Amino acid sequence: MRPPVSDLPLVLDAVSVVTREVALVRDLSLTIEPGAPTVLLGPNGAGKSTLIRLAMGLIAPTSGRVTWGGRAESDGRRRAMVFQRPVMLRRSAAGNVSYALRAAGVPHAARARRVAELLAQVDLAPLAGRPARRLSGGEQQRLALARALARDPEVLFLDEPTASLDPAATKAVEDILRAVAQSGVKIVMATHDLGQAHRLAGEIVFMLRGGVRECAPADRFFAAPATPEAAAFMRGDLVI
């Protein structure tokens, strides 16, 4: 085992992502520290997904710099991600988790026990043998969470994880996230759902048109947003 190195703080320094002349993210600077969940809030197209992909290391910035714990290179073994529409491997629920454990380098002998633990953690133990693609949307999202947690992440990124779920399934996911955050995992989640931001966030990063408009502790943000755009977004106005 190598000595554990931290991916935090995660620093984006004057980062831009431009594809086909369109800037998805423009001159964005942001530091993500350990602690309570950071919620990226903003309307669709604000650049939340792009920021998450940058922070996860899935895409490289066109200009600017991303560093993890001060390093420009990081193997990302302690970063995990849950997508809005997770892709289930064509295996059982347990098979999906086992695959993720193997990818994370967990030795074979330890896997069966970890699979059971992780499935229990997301309340899917009774469905272990069910083909993952036969699960409901909410169950699939919880399985995606178990798969991400299989990496034993230091930072867990989530891109609109409940955008296509009903309230009950959303609550199940949020309950798991709360427990995960309490266990010390740093959560970075994109959402356009104000209520969800309210329920989960320790820190709000309000985004608009490819940039960070406001960054504040959640209670302060919700009590007194500093920018007119954030205030308008919270009133329910259409902010684009």
Added chain:
Amino acid sequence: MHDGSSALALVLGGDPALYAIVWLSLVVSVSATVFAAAFGLPLGALLALSHFPGRTAVIVVMNAFMGLPPVVVGLAVYLLLSRAGPLGSLGLLFTPRAMIIAQTLLVLPIIAALTRQTVEDFWAEYRDELTAMRIAPLARVATLLWDARFSLVTTLLAGFGRAAAEVGTVMIVGGNINGFTRVMTTTIALETSKGDLPLAIGLGLFLISLIVLVNAAAWGVRRAGEVRAG
């Protein structure tokens, strides 16, 4: 119809020489499909996931090779294995092994090209997830092949169908030697030219039934697997 029924009686009558022909046909075509799959599945998947200059040209050529004329493949293998050829010393010409080699070459482009297409479609779906899980390139190939396994059954069937149905390569490199390299298709060709139409028709019907049977079995396996694995 009279010809057809008497022919079937002939085929089903239990003539051991005939069964040997059917058996050899199966052995040659199944072996060729297995060997072609062993190379073609990873090759197609690797091609689906890789980017290099000239990739499009490789794909176009591979797709074109799906329609390779069997007699030309037969001729190439014949030249390779003939006494004066580079592999002549192996003494493989006019043996079942030569037939398997030739059919493998015939089937390989089919399996590789269809696998490439299937795996590329799967990759489009899996890319984000596998990248986020930091799956290494070769493990990606294995993952995609495994997850596409039910779709790839059809690919293998296409390969087997091609091998079982062709007559050109096995005729040239096998030589249609009675009791040694004679298979169903070469027998049909021979008996037709000799004028023994009942036997030719009977074998033809039997060959078709066999291919239908193999396809039905594979389809059943595929369905059962899909129900279990989703």
